[in-house]
Amino acid sequence: MAWWNSRRIRFYVGTIVLCLLVFSFLRAVFYFGFSEVGDTIHPDAQALFKTLYVGFKFDLRLASLITLPLMVLGLLPYFHIANSALTRKIAAIYLLLCVPAILMVYIIDFGHYSYLGMRVNSTVLRFAEDMTISTTMMWESYPVIWITLSWIAMSVALLAAIRLLAVKTLETEKVTLTKLQKTGGVLVFGVMTLLFLLGRFAGFNIENPVPLRWNDADVTGNSKVTALGINPVLNFYDTFALRDESHDMDKVRSHYPQMADYLGVKNPDIERLDYDRRIESSNNGLKGQPNIVFIMLESLGASRVGAYNNPLPVSPNLDRLAKNGWLFKHFYVPVSGTAKTVFASITGLPDVSSIKTATRNPMIADQRVVLNYFKNHEKLYFIGGSAGWANMSGVIKQSIDGIKLYEEGNYTEPMVDVWGISDWSLFKEADRILATKHPNKPFIAYIQTAANHRPFTIPDEDSGFETLSFNEEEYKSAGFRSLAQLNAVHLLDHNIGLFIEMAKAGGYFENTIFIMYGDHNNRITTTPFMKPFYEQLDLDGLHVPHIMYGPKFLEPKIIEEATSLVDVVPTVAGMLGLDYDNTTMGRDVFGPAFEAGIVGSRAVFTQTSDKRNPVIGAITKDFMARMDSDGSDAKLHDLNSDTPAVDVSSEYPEVADYLKSLALGIYETTKFNFYHNTVGEAEKRQQKK
Secondary structure, three states: OHHHHOHHHHHHHHHHHHHHHHHHHHHHHHHHHOOOEOOOEOOOHHHHHHHHHHHHHHHHHHHHHHHHHHHHHHOOOOOOOOOOHHHHHHHHHHHHHHHHHHHHHHHHHHHHHHHHOOOOOHHHHHHHHHHHHHHHHHHHHOOHHHHHHHHHHHHHHHHHHHHHHHHHHOOOOOOOOOHHHHHHHHHHHHHHHHHHHHOOOOOOOOOOOOOOOHHHHOOOOOHHHHHHHOOHHHHHHHHHOOOOOOOOHHHHHHHHHHHHHHHOOOOOOOOOOOOOEEEOOOOOOOOOOOEEEEEEEOOOOHHHOHHHOOOOOOOHHHHHHHHOOEEEEEEEOOEOOHHHHHHHHHHOOOOOOOOOOHHHOHHHOOEOOHHHHOOOOEEEEEEOOOOOHHHHHHHHHHHOOOOEEEOOOOOOOOEEEOOEEOHHHHHHHHHHHHOOOOOOOOEEEEEEOOOOOOOOOOOOOOOOOOOOOOOHHHHHHOOOOOHHHHHHHHHHHHHHHHHHHHHHHHOOOOOEEEEEEEOOOOOOOOOOOOOOHHHHOOOOOOEOOEEEEOOOOOOOEEEEEEEEHHHHHHHHHHHOOOOEEEOOOOOOOOOOOOOHHHHOOOOEEEEOOOOOOOEEEEEOOOEEEEEEOOOOOOEEEEOOOOOOOOOOOOOOHHHHHHHHHHHHHHHHHHHHHHHHOEHHHHHHHHHHO
């Protein structure tokens, strides 16, 4: 412990502790002065403690971040912070600017929460658009003078405490340390600081150490409880990049009549932009209450599967399920990407976010979803790694009422790579839990696979899996870039077959419908066995397999109509004969399709690029309209043509006009619904009625 005698390390640690004490005090102020927890909301003690503990770790991260620049000044040769009065003055100026600014964010956060019921985020910047109105409102609503005096007092107190700490540490007599002691001190304090910034101290996958994120504070799925675990400064920073994720109200309104028809809104209201529709079952649905198991097939495009014409025998189990179940020939995920597919499958909204993924946006996590109308079903979600990746767990827990999330750290099976436990282990863990469910209490389970992804790990497991071997010409002409990629698909298919057998042995197979879909495709070579549009229109990443299998309930069927990932849950709700409110962009595949009378069949949305200026489209089984997201460079393509890249707008003007407008309408409406389909926004709108 000789390294503790270092003046600089004692100063850094002391600064972190002082900041942490202040932030903890401010968290207590929020808890007792502003939070509804303990007043109208009463979580159990364990959930409350865990939420506050996450908040403590966020505060520790912020305290460490504040101290980082001081650490840099401590590394300067000869003129480091303990030796140089000039360097200490630079540090003082930094703290004089930093501390009041951070404490001001806390003050703004208290007012923001009392006004809007949410922790401060980047949307607060909108109040700066009209400073006169905003400042007048604040002056008339809050005791501005007392708040300002409190802010000044806290800033002065913290700065004075740090100044006193500097005198007691940096300005004392130097203690001589050996090089070994100095090196040890740097290593120990460096690792400690890294863990503080990471926010996780144990129990994480060393190959993929997901840092602490806002979704970790979402212990209960209740946004009001989650607010207790949020740090306002870090929350503002995390959402700052999302400040441009806005919608154009004029564009949303201009597309509203078409969107109301497309979605089947019975009472359109262009002023309120109401997309709500009550779906009442016209029949009793399937007999009984079947379990539903959704299986997300990682990186599996349609061209990888024999049922979609792949010439190699890589997917015998999926091919068998497709032959004996429902096969959706023209099924598309709206946007390519795992997190984007998770978001769309749960929320029913295409992830058209142009900044990373919608799952990372804490302001839109609590969506109104159709899944919550499956009242009789217990809900479970299984992922082999961390659901904190891309903040997926935030959307999962906040949007789906009462869901039980199983992820990294919940399993006894060993982790095999960056993605956590193997798919076979994941299926075994899921089966172990599902087999214990009471037969009279149906369940909905999501199982998110991951093995068909780089590094294409084939675990050393006794599952009976045998790799396939083909020459380079064979596997490349079948679309695969390597044998490792091909065998990863074959392994995924093998594990699907094993899981079906597990379900039979576990006693829940007969009363279950298995619903499988890819999240996107991985990179291909060439696919001559697919229609030319597949490659020429950049659809190989979006066209994925979709199979529903449940022999007791579903007779074999091929669905030729174009369908979308956002349609899956409404379709299942229709199959079960549920009455539900739908506020999403998804529709029951077997329900009315207004656009079919205009373009000949159902149409769904696609986005073939998720960059800042994406290429968007609307696709049917026969046509596709594509354009830039601003509507420019719009073309209509004939999917049955040998030259599908040719623009055929002049040959089918009515189809072209409708699909182009529909693509823009879904794109703009979805951006609007990101923020207006949340539970919180729905509550506000209900209060205004």
